[in-house]
Amino acid sequence: MQPEPGSSRRSFLKTRVGAAFAAGTPSVTQSQVTAAAATCNRPLPRITVHADGHLLCGDDGSPFFWLGDTAWQLIQETTRDECSYYLHTRARQGFTVIQTVVLAEFDGVKQTTTERLLPFADQDPSRPNDPFFDRVVEIVEEAGRLGLYVALLPTWGDKLTAPWGAGPRLFRTDNLDVAQGYARYLANKLKAHFNVLWILGGDRPPRTEAEDTKPAQDWTPIWRALADGLNEGLGSRPTIVYHPSGGSSSSRWLHNEPWLSVNGMQSGHGGGHDVPVWDMISHDYALSPPKPTVDLEPNYEDHPYNPWPQWDPAIGYFRDHDVRKQVYRSVFAGGCGVTYGHHAVWQFANRRHPVENHADRDWIDALYRPAARQMAFLRFLIESRPFFARIPDQSLIAGDPGRGGLHLQATRDRDGSYAFIYFPMMDLPVTIDLSRLRATHFRAWWYDPRTGVATPGSPPLTAERTEFRSPPYGPDWVLVIDDISRNYAPPGLTRLA
Template identity: 50%
Template sequence: MNPLPRLQVSDRNPHLLMTEEGSPFFLLGDTAWELFHRLTFAEAETYFANRAAKGFNVICAVALSEVDGLRVPSADRHLPFHDFDPRRPNEAYFASVDAKIEQAAAHGLYVGFLPTWGDKLTAPWGAGPRIFHENDPETARAYGLWLGERYRDTTNLIWILGGDRPADLSEISPSWPYPWDAGFQKSTDWKPLWRAMAEGISEGTAGRALFSYHPQGGALSTSQLLQGETWLHVHMMQSGHGAGADVPVWDWIARDYDLAPVRPTLDAEPNYEDHPVNPWPVFDPANGYFRAYDVRKQCYRSVFAGGCGVIYGHHSVWQFWDGVRENINHADRFWTEALDRPGAFQVGYLRRLLESRPGAGRVPGDLLLASDLGEGGTRICATRDALGAYALIYLPKAGQEVDVRLHMLAGPRVRAAWFDPRSGQEAQLIGEYPARGSQRFVSPGAATDPEMDWVLTLDSSE
């Protein structure tokens, strides 16, 4: 009953994704980590319908959830395992997971499926309890095999290992900020456990699983810790919430983009909308909250720098806070209200903009720019078609200048317009220019106007 084609790395542009039928696939995800644990079937229906209507196509959720998912029963009053034993899964719990995966498919949604959150396996923080141990990779493999066989014919899954944890402490800098009171050595390497789980899943799915890995926040993406793992297909990073706004995710994407072997890469967790601003680990609402503008800046710039997609998140939605459960890190509204926050609409406009142009040949476009790119909150990013059919340039500020090498676009002329990422509309036609030399453009509005970002669209015309 899964009508969606499987996803795979593009055979035309290995930096991007495609369906097995050959259609380009821009991954627009939403973090719904607690979905299997906290939502009833009826609540999940409300959630899936809302996300599909906004243009999301991937929903990320965890089978063994972060918020005490092994000891607190699900909304359907089930626990995942008998006696915390991964070799004794509870059929009733996983039947509910099955139903929600099918429910997502009925709405045209893929599921970024995490077999477990990282605290069930790795250090150095989290409720756990740990049920996968570094001296017993066979249990991790057996769990992966069981899941793989269960979902062998389920076509709307992306398999995501990890779950907000590093895969290998031995590669982490001595300045790693987390506490070391969990009884682990700084040399602990969990890659063999994740490798075993991936091997089990791959065997169970007859080699048809598409794998990624959700790492901890910060500059260390999967490319630093897992580049040598043959099971990994898609790199992820988490620019996150703990380092404030405007962390240089564009540099991290560019770093992954240039690696060999080539893999698609994306920011799997930029600033959550309505999440308290840093400093980590004590998120203080007095410092303010990330809002839609912060989200747009990071999403556009990570994608334009070469990301195969991006995964949005809302701080109330990932935990499905309803006013009854514990409020984690100062959520400021119920999840049902948060579904319709501005950023959730606006990332859909990003997907629609990209899909309005040929997708298979999209590449980073900063070489088009002859002027200073800026840094931090002023950093400009561009993407373009490899054959010069179009270019899209993101300017995070009003009144911002950019010089564009129009001769790098296919000619003979170029149509220029301003796209408003807040409304999703073409706001202003600028005009047509000969496809030669450089041309200066200035984003609409005064430089003092707050939170006014723009996309300059350039399309080749006859």
Template identity: 40%
Template sequence: MKIHLSIVLAIAVLFPGSIQAQTTWKHGRLHVTPDKTGFQYRDGTPFFWLGDTGWELLNRLTTEEAIHYLDDRAEKGFNVIQITGLSLESLERKNRYGEQPLHNRDPLKPNEAYFTRLDTIVKLALDRQLVIGLVVTWGDKVVRVPGYGADPIIFDEAKARFFGNWMARRYAQFPNIVWILGGDVAAVREEGDFRSVWGAMAEGIISGTGKDRLITYHPSGYRSSSAWFNNTEWLDFNMIQSSHGEHDAPTWEFVATDLKLTPKKPTLDAEPNYEDHPAHPWPKWEPDSGYFRDYDVRKQLYRSVFAGAAGVTYGHHAVWQFLNEREEVGNYADRGWVNALDRPGARQVKYLKYLMESYPASGRERDLSIIIAGQGNSKKDHAEAFRAASKKYAMIYLPVGKEISVNATQLTGKRTKAYWYNPRNGEVTVSATLTKSSSMKFTPPSSGAENDWILILEDADSNSAAFSSYKKK
């Protein structure tokens, strides 16, 4: 007799004791670090957020397809998957098992059968040590957003509070949930001020989970959640969407601005330009504008993190929508989701995580003054740099390979050891060990556009930096 896998997993979710016996979440729930710049598990283990965008997973995939996707992302080094509860599609749409999320489009009447599927997805992620960044509802269910569907506005404060609480109580037992409000929408628009509705939803989540949780807000393009919520107690960290409207959107400026705010909170770009997304497709895409490719992705990821972000989220234009032969092509996607899983950018992003995990997670300070010659004159070749507060090491991301001059006197020690780190393949080249000076020239192994490099400088007389121990994974 065959028993469908989704049924087995759904039964396991309904009996929490069996879940705890089967799966161990290694380090405890996620928390903000004491210095308010990043994340760590409950036991103090650092956590570098490397997300993938899987918005439509719940609607468009079978359980077997979801397993394939989650296995692929775990193998590629991702540790967060961003998905939606109530999706950006119509509330009338049925998932692959014929279920709609709500009865009569009413958030007071969730469809148990639909959310049993979400139970399964959360459990599958838990088994793979993946965090689910759960967007409770896409923003068009709170405010009418041009370009989205014709669903009615279904949330006021009371319904938002109820639904947030209902979701939170359902998933309170799971340690791998980060709660995301918003869903590609500004909290204050011409149509009105919707902060109280989102605040009510946050109150519902907190009443259902207690304070041992993380909540954030996913904004519309070219914005940060800090514009509306940095001073609110329920917002634990900020999210940025530098978006897909232009090449080289200054994500580093959003990050730097957020980190200057009081109270201080971690921040990250949760939606930079997706790989294979058409560049600036609104209101009409011009084919000559092209697509964002892996080079465009790398530039945004590295520059946001080097500016001080607590991590970053990658996205692929076919994967977020899980484009397949059953679906209408969304916004000029150029391939299906299975083909897109192995695109170059998706394979390369793990090298950013490996690099950042090779050094202490705290005590990083953005410092562009290290660069004394070779800084770009435009956004497309803008270089980002940071150093350790201990002054034992520094890193510089060069989006265009070219000679650079640096002031190494800001590092400790008499000698400086230099490495070139290749973000395309994770390989390391030892440049030299040199006497430290206020003007040191370095030339990367290759030059020009699409030849981006990271220059790593260490105090050669100290054992505390020790990048020499790095091994490509």
């Protein structure tokens, strides 16, 4: 006998989600929560690529910083209450984008959602099940009320590519009209909601080269068909980013595809500590024509370190410092934002089903892990200085910027009125070339990426080359250098218009 829909999960909700709501779980700061609430009361603008080609903005000209969270299994694995709790929490924490999937990775075509819904009749994508997609619309609507954008994958990559995954392979080069029709249907249901961004790819390459006995394969025509369907369903050009497999960027294959708005990359979890994501971002930033670039999947917080092909528990997990090092250096290298992820959250790990790949806690506990709470401080820092003038500039660092865990990354604005330099370790001496800035007197701050608090670093500076040493605790810091004449507020404190 089948239980009443949702009945087997209510005790979990009462003990975890309900208790967390009642307790008034921590967020960022009260002033930031108030500001977020004000945003929710205004219609969200549609997001597009800024005229400079490297950043994102609203269609009203407002700056937009992509601060994403991977919630890949949100539609498939959460109850209504759980989904609402998740969205409220991430909104309070200052995230701007929720990345999730319609046809989920873990048997999202054959297995019902927690609401007992399937996406298609008889696994036929030309026969969509309206109640399933109505639920997708409800999630997008709730996110919008909270000031959140949803970066939506119409399908995980295994539903059309062969290398790995459960599938089934619904979309093929011999049924491109089916892929296009599905995307058209989905986009048409969501065309009234401006808080939707689109992701294609789903952890898969768009094509592979011939290797040993394996022939070359090219799924690009299917992705084009999906993009065409989105365009037709929306009646306007969608903003699309591509999510490739680990260690790669979409620019390798797709930079010149006209439907691709933003290059996506996955620096990933399998390359060890301090994967040089700054090099990946710099490569994409230099391409012509310019397109924004964003790391959609850096090392997740509490993800097992290098777990493939077999994980050794002795080498542990990526923790908050690992996350901060990657996201700050990614953005300072030229990213239009960055995505955070937690290994228990993306899969919504709980006792209803086995956890994937050694998750060490459930998703509700994971929502409040240190890096999750700290991500907003990166966004607030970027938004506290001129937004659209930001460029990467390693020449601010006189000498070798270091490698791996000691690599420093610098950014400034075109006018030379401010600079940010990320120091990955404490007590690290570096000479900064202030001649790259266009001022005669400077103010320095040390910005703490764990708390979002800035401390004045020194008396006013005038020398062209000045040595700075990061504070002797931390471990990591951001050096902020301002033109005194601009009278900027302390870093991270006030959002500039």
